[in-house]
Amino acid sequence: MGLLDGKVALVSGAAQGIGAAIAKAFIDEGAEVLLTDVQVDKGALTARDLGNKAAFQKLDVTDEDDWVAAIAAVKGHFGGLDILVNNAGIGEGGRLEETTLTDWHRTTGINLDGVFLGLKHGGPAIRERSDKWPGGGSIINISSVAGIVGLAMAHAYCATKGAVRLLTKSAALEYAQHGDKIRVNSIHPGFTETAIIEPILAQLAENGLAKNDAEAKALMGMMHPIGRLGKVEEIAAGAVFLASDEASFMTGSELVLDGGLTSR
Numbered sequence: 001m002g003l004l005d006g007k008v009a010l011v012s013g014a015a016q017g018i019g020a021a022i023a024k025a026f027i028d029e030g031a032e033v034l035l036t037d038v039q040v041d042k043g044a045l046t047a048r049d050l051g052n053k054a055a056f057q058k059l060d061v062t063d064e065d066d067w068v069a070a071i072a073a074v075k076g077h078f079g080g081l082d083i084l085v086n087n088a089g090i091g092e093g094g095r096l097e098e099t100t101l102t103d104w105h106r107t108t109g110i111n112l113d114g115v116f117l118g119l120k121h122g123g124p125a126i127r128e129r130s131d132k133w134p135g136g137g138s139i140i141n142i143s144s145v146a147g148i149v150g151l152a153m154a155h156a157y158c159a160t161k162g163a164v165r166l167l168t169k170s171a172a173l174e175y176a177q178h179g180d181k182i183r184v185n186s187i188h189p190g191f192t193e194t195a196i197i198e199p200i201l202a203q204l205a206e207n208g209l210a211k212n213d214a215e216a217k218a219l220m221g222m223m224h225p226i227g228r229l230g231k232v233e234e235i236a237a238g239a240v241f242l243a244s245d246e247a248s249f250m251t252g253s254e255l256v257l258d259g260g261l262t263s264r
């Protein structure tokens with residue numbers, strides 16, 4: 001018996017990193033998963049490696065037509081939708097005064113508008129059969145420690161991740177108020193070993209603070225009281241819990257998976 005037996009999930013940004021790990025963990029717990037991403041070839045390969053409980057559909061989270069098509073695809077492949085993970089995100093940084101409005105909008109478009117569109121189009125599909133589960137349907141928004149505390153040189157990233165934190169709470173309250181059995185929670189990872197942190201690792205080496213990638217990772221790891229970076233499987237384990245009926249009394253909450261970073 002898996003924690004997600006019989007459930008169907010859609011994960012955005014699932015070609016690699018945290019999204020791919022969440023898709024794998026969901027399948028390991030019995031779910032069927034539509035992986036989605038803008039990286040079409042990589043996403044299709046990731047889904048293929050996960051076997052016949054996985055399928056892939058191109059979804060640019062900033063494109064409303066893509067969302068309509070992705071929701072139709074998940075219903076077509078697997079018969080409905082119970083779990084949505086708004087995971088797609090980018091982590092551009094730099095000096096605020098050198099950031100163009102186009103740069104700013106690239107981050108806000110993917111990290112914030114993308115979550116809004118996911119809620120708008122995923123919610124109605126989840127509602128169609130959320131009565132089926134003791135814990136109802138589940139929407140999980142991947143925010144960040146940068147949605148709780150500020151990080152220098154990451155203004156747009158922090159702004160969007162903080163906004164996702166409160167968008168999550170507002171949506172959770174709205175569903176509860178309307179008697180919809182849909183829980184909405186956010187996950188706040190600390191720095192986790194994926195492609196998104198590579199520019200930060202490179203910067204540490206460029207500034208002479210680390211001699212190589214391993215030293216840069218160790219240095220970033222020391223930001224966390226636990227003394228290391230997070231692993232994608234550790235973030236995925238939190239998503240499994242929130243998606244499952246074990247989290248039936250949890251909505252509007254923040255699951256912080258950060259090795260103690262924000263406890264200081």
Ligand SMILES: NC(=O)c1ccc[n+]([C@@H]2O[C@H](COP(=O)([O-])OP(=O)(O)OC[C@H]3O[C@@H](n4cnc5c(N)ncnc54)[C@H](O)[C@@H]3O)[C@@H](O)[C@H]2O)c1
Pocket residue numbers: 012013014015016017018019036037038039059060061062087088089090091110142143144145188189190191192193194195196197
């Ligand atoms: N790795 C970390 O340290 C960390 C920490 C906190 C939060 N997060 C968050 O976790 C989420 C996943 O990031 P990751 O660390 O796995 O990074 P990643 O770069 O490995 O994965 C991000 C994925 O999002 C996809 N993507 C980018 N733009 C998209 C778009 N417009 N539409 C659909 N997909 C798009 C990319 O193709 C990629 O597959 C992000 O929201 C990120 O902000 C990561």
